[in-house]
Amino acid sequence: MLFAIPLILLLGLLSRIIRKRPPYPPGPKGLPIIGNMTMMDQLTHRGLAKLANKYGGVLHLRMGFLHMVAISDAEAARQVLQVHDNIFSNRPATIAISYLTYDRADMAFAHYGPFWRQMRKICVMKLFSRKRAESWQSVREEVDSVVRTVAMNTGKEVNIGELVFSLTKNITYRAAFGSTSRERQGEFIAILQEFSKLFGAFNMADFIPGLAWVDPQGLNDRLAMARGSLDSFIDKIIDEHMNNKKQPDEEGDMVDELLAFYGEGESKVSESDELQNSIKLTKDNIKAIIMDVMFGGTETVASAIEWAMVELMRSPEDLKRVQKEMADVVGLDRRVEESDIEKLMYLKCCLKETLRLHPPIPLLLHETAEDAVVSSYFVPKRSRVMINVWAMGRDHNAWDNANIFKPSRFLKEGVPDFKGSNFEFIPFGSGRRSCPGMQLGLYGLELSVAYLLHCFSWELPDGMKPSDMDMSDVFGLAAPRASRLIAVPRKRLVCPLF
Secondary structure, three states, X not given: OOOHHHHHHHHHHHHHHHHHOOOOOOOOOOEOOOEOHHHHHXXXXXXXXXXXXXXXXXXXXXXXXXXXEEEOOHHHHXXXXXXXXXXXXXXXXXXXXXXXXXXXXXXXXXXXXXHHHHHHHHHHHHHOOOOOHHHHHHHHHHHHHHHHHHHOOOOOOEEHHHHHHHHHHHHHHHHHHOOOOHHHHHHHHHHHHHHHHHXXXXXXXXXXXHHOOOOOOOHHHHHHHHHHHHHHHHHHHHHHHHHOOXXXXXXXXXXXHHHOOEOOOOOEEOOOOOHHHHEEEOHHHHHHHHHHHHHHHOHHHHHHHHHHHHHHHHOHHHHHHHHHHHHHHOOOOOOOOHHHHOOOHHHHHHHHHHHHHOOOOOEEEEEOOOOEEEOOEEEOOOOEEEEEHHHHOOOOOOOOOOOOOOHHHHHOOOOOOOOOOOOOXXXXXXXXXXXXXXXXXXXXXXXXXXXXXXXXXXXXXXXOOHHHOOOOEOOOOOOOEOOOOEEEEEEOOOOOOO
């Protein structure tokens, strides 16, 4: 009795506490231990959108010991990214991501706190600042190079998908390392590709922690080799930059900017107001941030450029309207200048519509720092929260003809903008974890599409009709088109292109 009575009282107290706690969001029932792990192939933007149609805009899944919540509702996204932003400001990281980012030594996966805030300040003020001419100059020169390549192939089939991927790869590589060496670039791209495979590799230990030491899929050796390759590659570049330091009045690349904060030993943050004196970066920090830039600035921007060209070629009336606007604003006797972009309103509408239908990152990943309540549902600490930006951009309750490419919708008053406060349209995220490179990415997107559309007219090959075009995508960090866009260019301007 002495043991039974306290136990009964304790169980009664626990049951009252549990009853007071809100329920988990609705979702499919799982199996013992493994939960919903048989549904791993549905954890894509399209798969989660289908599940949301059945269970609602806030959906709960359990993968092994990990709770996952998918958000496909704009109001719930506002609660996560604005109302409770402090709770949801961490990023989840798999075993592979933690290892390959030097235990979250970067900005993308560092936990929210003083160190992350200073890292973001460096990125916004130094790496992606509009005043930082070198990165923006690399965009202009590389876009010029693409126009030259297309001009040499007028009347022939051109693989636009491969062309724009090469473009964004060259831009980010130059911005990061200040080099145009194609040999070195090829070596680095091979490292990036292995990192990408490891980031996306399924690892049972991510969901059942007790299996981490067993390494059932043999990923540990691949992880060690991949990080060793990155160490070898970037350490050489860092050493070269340290031996050839830029003068204060010289433009530098991203490595130069980051080396201004380099300090031996561990990375640290102080309370100083001056950015230069408030943070010290290690080589691991510098390497991890460079990888953030390369991953964040290559596939995402390339995918957006290709999708813009696909949607416009699939909608000939909109394509004609854009090119007529360019002829009226710019003329056909010169190329588009940066100062022209702000006047090309319908082009901007077309790019906004592309970002609505094909956001650069379709799923935004967040992690709860503590227990939270979203839309009256319980979300436990350390849950993985997936914001389905792709689904919210196609929500029929928020958008008229949601699945139709209709740029003219953005000419109307009161249509949501993408700057982060309208949660049905957040292609660059919102809140503390919004994309710090948004302005540079938009600049590359606008300039590339403007040049390709103004300098050339485009036809589909072999008599293909616009309605025959493949509109499927492949899920990953971005959601690029499943098959590359092939088109035939014809020179449009009456002036020499160069």
